[in-house]
Amino acid sequence: MKKILFILLFISINYSLIGQGVQEGLKRQALIHMNNKKYGEAIDLLNKYISKNAQVAEGYNLRALCFQKRAVYENAHFDFRRARRLEPSNPEFIKNEQKLREEWNPILYDKIEGNKRNIAVEPDNAFYYLEIGKAYRWLEEWSTAEYWYDEYLARDDNASPDEVIRYTLILQETGNLTKGERILKKYVERYPEDWRLWSRYGYFTLWLGKYKISEKAFSQALFFKPFFKEASDGLDQARKQGYIIVQHEGDYNYSQNEPREYPIDRYFRKINRNPSDSETRFLLIGELIPAERYEEAYQQLKYLKKDFEGTEKFDAYYSQVTQIREETYGKKIEENLLLLKNDPTNKDALIKIAGNYVGLEKYDEADELLSEYLELVPNDTQVMLLRAKYLSWIKEFTKASEILANLVEIEPENREAVDMLADFYAADYDFDASLEVLKKYLANFDESKELDVRFKLARYLAWNYDWDDARDEIEILLKYEPDNLDYQLLFAQVTVWTVDDTEFPRAEEYLNNVLASDEKNIFALLGMSTIRSWQRNLEDSKKYIDLAKKYHPGNPDIETTENFYNAQIMVAEDIKNLKLREEAAELAQNDDCAGALNKLHEYFAQVENPDYYAYMEYANTYMCAGDYNSAIAIYDTLLSKSQNFDVAMQRAKAYLYVQDTLKARQAFKNLVEEQPDNYYARMFLGDTYLMTQDYGRAESIYEDLLSEAIDTEEKEYLNQRLISIPPYGFNKVFSGVVTAVIPYAVSIIPTGAYYNDNQNLQYYNYGGRFEMGFARYFRAGISYLTTRLQSSDNLVFLKSQYFTSLMGNLYVSLSEKIVFGGGLGRMNIEYEKNKNVGMLMARYEDKDHLGVTLMYEDDDVRRSLPSPRMLGVSLDSYSYLINAYYIYNNNVKFEYFYRYIGLSDNNEGNDFRIRLGKLFKYNVMVGYEYSFSDYKYNLTSYYSPNKFDTHSIWADWKFNYNLKWDVSIGGKIGYAPTVDYVLSELYSEAKYEIIENLFANGRIGVGNSFRFDSSYRFISAFLSVYWSFF
Secondary structure (H helix, E strand, O other): OHHHHHHHHHHHHHHHHHHHHHHHHHHHHHHHHHHOOOHHHHHHHHHHHHHHOOOOHHHHHHHHHHHHHOOOHHHHHHHHHHHHHHOOOOHHHHHHHHHHHHHHHHHHHHHHHHHHHHHHHOOOOHHHHHHHHHHHHHOOOHHHHHHHHHHHHHHOOOOOHHHHHHHHHHHHHHOOHHHHHHHHHHHHHHOOOOHHHHHHHHHHHHHOOOHHHHHHHHHHHHHHOOOOHHHHHHHHHHHHOOOOOOEOOOOOEOOOOOOOOOHHHHHHHHHHHOOOOHHHHHHHHHHHOOOOOHHHHHHHHHHHHHHHOOOHHHHHHHHHHHHHHHHHHHHHHHHHHHHHHHOOOOHHHHHHHHHHHHHOOOHHHHHHHHHHHHHHOOOOHHHHHHHHHHHHHOOOHHHHHHHHHHHHHHOOOOHHHHHHHHHHHHHOOOHHHHHHHHHHHHOOOOOOOOHHHHHHHHHHHHHOOOHHHHHHHHHHHHHHOOOOHHHHHHHHHHHHHOOOHHHHHHHHHHHHHHHHHOOOOHHHHHHHHHHHHHOOOHHHHHHHHHHHHHHOOOOHHHHHHHHHHHHHHHHHHHHHHHHHHHHHHHHHHOOOHHHHHHHHHHHHHHOOOOOHHHHHHHHHHHHHHOOHHHHHHHHHHHHHHOOOHHHHHHHHHHHHHOOOHHHHHHHHHHHHHHOOOOHHHHHHHHHHHHHOOOHHHHHHHHHHHHHHOOOHHHHHHHHHHHHHOOOOOOHHHHHHHHHHHOOOEEEEEEEEEEEEEOOOEEEEEEEEEEEEEEOOOEEEEEEEEEEEEEEOOOOOOOOEEEEEEEEEEEEEEOOOOEEEEEEEEEEEEOOOOOEEEEEEEEEEEEOOOEEEEEEEEEEEHHHHOOOOOOOOOOOEEEEEEEEEEEEEOOOEEEEEEEEEEEEOOOOEEEEEEEEEEEEEHHHEEEEEEEEEEEEOOOOOOOOOOOOEEEEEEEEEEEEOOOOOEEEEEEEEEEEEOOOOEEEEEEEEEEEEEEEOOEEEEEEEEEEEEEEOOEEEEEEEEEEEEEEEOO
């Protein structure tokens, strides 16, 4: 047994020794790689070494040196801190970390300065603020880092969980636990499955003594990530309700009491809140110099130089710091120059030398070194980018752009180079080149990637006035990040710049989102003001301008927006006054001339210098109101300033209307001399002769105009004028005879009609009229009409029958509006005796206003009430009809129809219909119809209902297809309550001018109703041609 134990002990000791030998071998091999500058391979070996020797500080120290050589300064920083935590007093580790700081801090400050320059160009790009905040975090200037992170979050409300966690680490250092809790609460709600955020939230609430909330947060973290040690430890502590004392690497220690704030951080916090506090800035410099933080002190001195150079205090500090900097940088330059001489391609030495030269503001020396290196290694993109960056700092943008353009050709996906190159082109207003760079870069990625670059593309497109392309890019951005306030703001700005009022509601929504997040946002305030100005909501517009002035006094964009606002005030006044003229015109169009005059009186009382057209409207409205003398006075004033044919024409008409025929005649003579072919001047001149009973000259003018007239209405009007001239002189008797004998108009009107229903009826009408006018007031004619009725009713023996009538007609026109007429004739009926037919009529019609027709007809019932069961049954019908319409205000129409019919079988009936309609847009009239039919006897041989009424909604759409076509489409749908039936009808009408004086009219319709206790369907068609010879 003892032998066995001895063997086991021997084996374990050997394994331990072998393990230690292996670990030491890893370290030795890593050192060999480091000596050969193979830092990547060394890091891989040291990773394995550290995993086995986590409490050995040397491993961290060596890995930190490797990271430093590879310029991965963040990792080097963490490893040096780990080494020092294990061996706090090790002088080698302290020295190594100090060297890291000497090398890294100038780079961080360069990065800060570069991003500040970028902010000057793009003040709303959140990325630059984030980069500055991260740089100050690595400089461990916690208060300053907090300030820049605040600025970042103010511009980007969609920070990632990683950035929020980094921010809360900074808040730990500054002691702003309440602020950290508030931010973490917001982001755990936004990213509810991120266990890291829940864990951080747990610790912040734990430190604030909110144990229940803390416990819940840690539990939530462990729900998403079981065995997450950080959260597990926090949960144990929360349940014990013990307050945690956290040791930090920064300047703060936390205890149960309030955290202590060191002077450097206190002064940084104060100047961040008040950059003009120079006294505090001097105090900060006084603290930074003893702490050997010379670069930070130098940055503060640069800020003070403008105002304090030459003062004893500033010069003493400046001399001390610049001397130390020059000595430090000079020493480093000498050390690295030796390395570079031995190896001209030693990039690490080159970058350090160039950085030190730049730190001393010796940009030419830095550029010379970098350009010499690039001659040896022309495609080193890291050095190319560095050289371009340094050149940009001394305003050598052209050279920098050339270098970056070459770099992008070599590395098309180099984001930093693309950003810089696009910005340089844009700063030089070469947006086309900038846009090309950005588009080429984005072509390498899916549209959901690189949204920051796409955002820049959208902005530059907008600044280049490529509005449509800018909108397209913004829509892509909002597709993937709809809540991004930067994207929303740019959309709103483009909408405002392009005055796209259709998108104003969406733009307002986005601007309100921005203002909800940042009430001081100058672009959102001015955007809202501009939208309100366009919307004529000037009170709101001024409110936003006042807010902009309050938060951003002196901003030049405010003046531009306020100028636009002031212009809109003037425009609003003009619009208000113009509205009076529009209202006056509308009133005049509706024949309310007195109301129109009142509006224009108000307009002229408010406007200092009315224009020519306003005076013309004023005078014309006086004419409309019948105050011709006031109109003449305005026309006189206008003509005294300049002669105008139209004004002179209006004044001549006014003379005519006040019966001042001498002035009117002379005025129209002058107008005819000026424009001998003017139709209206000649016609009105003829009217003046007619009014003074100079009939010969009046007739001569009217006949000349008639011989030249082409328009049908003009011919009608002139004929009426000629009719109104009484016989005169020697020709009085002769002209009376000629007028009585020779017709003044001849027309032929052929017609045809067709009707078919589902109750065995079909009939055709065809025929025509021949008419001629004579003796000025009379029109005589002959009408011929054949009707063929067909029946498919099995109960009827006779299946078809013809009805042919020939009638003579005579009409008397007492005026253009009043006509009386009558006709008498015979009807030939197939298989039956002939019978007499006739009619009497009277009509009054004022076109487009009022029309009334009264008529009596003596006819056969088979033409008055067609029926399939009446073939061979002779009955007479006597009808009395009233047909009327009235049009109000050109857009409301009332129609009335009534017929009383008496039949020779002692039956009688009434048919009644009214319609009321309103004209809407696009020539569409919609209205209500009521109809009622009631007969003494309800017979099955022909349609004669008892108390049958319907209620319908109807619509007509009239449109002019072209100059030759007039087309209308209409229909109705209704309800018959007595039979509980829905009825409908659809029709179309058309008028076509074939040639001059030859017109065709047609109508076709289909519908359904209720007859003889069943549904009734029909189709009808009508066609006529009107041909007038002269």
